[in-house]
Amino acid sequence: MALRVTFVAAAGSSTVLSERFEDSRPLDQAGWSEVQRVAHELLPLAAADLRYCSPAPRSRATGEGLGYAPLVQLALRDCDMGRWRGLTLGEAMAREPEAVDAWLADPRSASHGGESLLDFIGRVGNWLDTRPAEDGCRVVAVAEPSVIRAALVYALKAPPATYWNIDVRSLSTIGVAGRPGRWSLRLESVSAQPLRAWGTSSRT
Secondary structure (H helix, E strand, O other): OOEEEEEEEOOOOOOHHHOOOOOOOOOOHHHHHHHHHHHHHHHHHHHOOEEEEOOOHHHHHHHHHOOOOOEEOHHHOOOOOHHHOOOOHHHHHHHOHHHHHHHHHOOOOOOOOOOOHHHHHHHHHHHHHOOOOOOOOEEEEEEOHHHHHHHHHHHOOOOHHHHHHEEOOOOOEEEEEEEOOEEEEEOOOOOOOOOEEOOOOOOO
16 A cells, blocks of 8 residues: 555635745634634544644644644745745746746746755655655645645656646645655545646746
């Protein structure tokens, strides 16, 4: 049997257009209402053998609100956006349009002074490959949509640019199954909202 990892996207703390890089804000009332609305659907995932979350406030709060009592994993933190941390994509574009263009065009670019997209995907993938679990173990991880996008790109061995074509909605779930270096996408039966792929998507 393969290891099964289910990712749960953290509840949102803002609209998509106002999302900020490495957002450290706590869940607002709308976010808490989201969690309460779907808690009965996502509660079964609390039976997982291992329960994790990223260190971001909204991921930790989502995990606690769903009854997972998750263990914080630093490797599941959002991409290090350097001097753009706390900015929206629009704000970064207004300040440094050429640097933003370079970052969007080249997955090896760290024009913001932080972590490249390629390094981010590799870091999340390394976390996935090093889970201390036996075959058949069930894992749940609450993380920001960007982290889940990185995990899916890694698991599917897709080109890094695929990252921009995956839209992960708040409190959606998606799973992967397998073992280090050999992962398959697993569509979960327990889901608040579907994970959807679009031709264009938000890049935050």
